[in-house]
Amino acid sequence: MLLNEVLPLLVQYWPLVLASLTLGWLLNNKFWKGLNRYPGHWLAGYTNWWRYWDVRGRQHQWNLIKLHREHGDVVRLGPNVLSFADPRAIKVIYGLNKGMVKSDFYPVQNAVANGRRLQSLFSTVDEDYHAKYRRCVNNAFAMSSLVNYEPLVSSTVGVFLDKTQELFASTGASCNFSQWLQYFAFDVIGDLTWSKRLGFVEENKDVDGIITFLQHFLSYAATTGQMPMLDLFFAKNPVSLFLQRIGISKTVFPVTLFAQTRSNERAGQIQKIKTYGLPEETNPRGVDLLSKFAQAAHDHPDFMDDMRILSSCTSMVFAGSETTAISLSSVFYYLLKHPPVYAKLMQELDEAVANGTVEAREDKTVSWSESQKLPYLDAVIQESFRLHPAPGLILERVVPPKGMDILGNFIPGGTIVGCNAWVLHRRPEVFGADVDTFRPERWIEAPPNKLKEMKATMFQFGAGARTCIGKNVSLLEVYKLVPSFLRRFEIELEHPEAEWKTHNAWFVRQMDFNTKFKPRADSP
Structure with a gap:
């Protein structure tokens, strides 16, 4: 039988088999659903262990701000996880009747x-x-x-x-x-x-x-x-x-x-x-x-x-x-x-x-x-x-099975997406060039339309x-x-x-x- 022929080879060359399976798993993660087109930390596309250890470092919010400032409005945090920095994404991801549901991150807190x-x-x-x-x-x-x-x-x-x-x-x-x-x-x-x-x-x-x-x-x-x-x-x-x-x-x-x-x-x-x-x-x-x-x-x-x-x-x-x-x-x-x-x-x-x-x-x-x-x-x-x-983390949501467009990006169904308050609250086009400065006057000086935009971005x-x-x-x-x-x-x-x-x-x-x-x- 074929199994009798293959099994001895698998046992004999198990290190090579294990290495091949691991490589295949990593590459599958990297190119899963075409999410490899989104930048991020080089390890993030291969395994969730990257974000596990990054969050374990207790400074994830600063690392995410840095990633978005370096790579732009969409950053990959895991094989199946995207972070959005554009405030316009709030209505798309968290708006009513969008079909989004919370991810498995939340039941951990039951x-x-x-x-x-x-x-x-x-x-x-x-x-x-x-x-x-x-x-x-x-x-x-x-x-x-x-x-x-x-x-x-x-x-x-x-x-x-x-x-x-x-x-x-x-x-x-x-x-x-x-x-x-x-x-x-x-x-x-x-x-x-x-x-x-x-x-x-x-x-x-x-x-x-x-x-x-x-x-x-x-x-x-x-x-x-x-x-x-x-x-x-x-x-x-x-x-x-x-x-x-x-x-x-x-x-x-x-x-x-x-x-x-x-x-x-x-x-x-x-x-x-x-x-x-x-x-x-x-x-x-x-x-x-x-x-x-x-x-x-x-x-x-x-x-x-x-x-x-x-x-x-x-x-x-x-x-x-x-x-x-x-x-x-x-x-x-x-x-x-x-x-x-x-x-x-x-x-x-x-x-x-x-x-x-x-x-x-x-x-x-x-x-x-x-x-x-x-x-x-x-x-x-x-x-x-x-x-x-x-x-200090993204508020995770799962894209509905049919997928959806988020600010011109078609995101496949099942992808975890979300926004982070620390990132959103530091958008220069919303809050001004001095976003890293504590300046309460910005809330008083802002004209009505700008004030409305600022309040809508608060997360x-x-x-x-x-x-x-x-x-x-x-x-x-x-x-x-x-x-x-x-x-x-x-x-x-x-x-x-x-x-x-x-x-x-x-x-x-x-x-x-x-x-x-x-x-x-x-x-x-």
């Missing part, structure tokens, strides 16, 4: 409960599932809901300011400001989700080690997501999940346990809401998200079950603190690195208090509605979002139907805390000459941002 994946709004790749889910919880995150959430945020802002005075301003102690802001953001999520701060600020510690876990998990997800198959060997190993389902393995996903523990404290109340709906008389501090998720279960009992309520709470823990803390750190850092901007913003705040635009409260806090009347504050925040957006919350659903909550936190903190304290860098370090673990968090505070006694 939480797990009882051996089963928790599909969240963020991580699901099923567009029909996402649409049903979003209809259930959309009202909870609408801009109109901000008025209900502001008392909850205000409560945590007040405690945060007081603890900053107690722990740092009155003692002169150095503050790891990025970490301190994450404690604030986590306690806000606790108040918004469960009407209960979680103790990060009051105790000045990482409660249950959950922040440390999240940082490790996001570091894992960022790299493993470049080759999602690896997740099936590690965190989502089918054997491990099966053993959890049948009760042999007692492994518990920490974020799931964290959210479940807090939710269980309200089990009786939540069951009543699921059965009868929210009562007409609500808490004067506002209706929290857990109550609204339970209301969604009352309104949509065929879809919004207990697992999806838990998934929604888990998502708040996952995404609700990291991105907001990064945004807050960016605002304060750029202010401190640009003293004239800092001084100009303080002048706006003082004048707003003097003319009654901002109420002269004893605790120096600023309301959401008041913050919206401060144009230079808005410019500072937008410019901080521009220079340091939270997401820190994504775009289209999968825009970050918690966007409004994050903006509420940022626009309230920044002016309130600045009115209460003077801030200075502990080492003014030093630059902070960034760590791109999907979200680009900051390190070595150490500050000192003192009371701003002369503020109006």
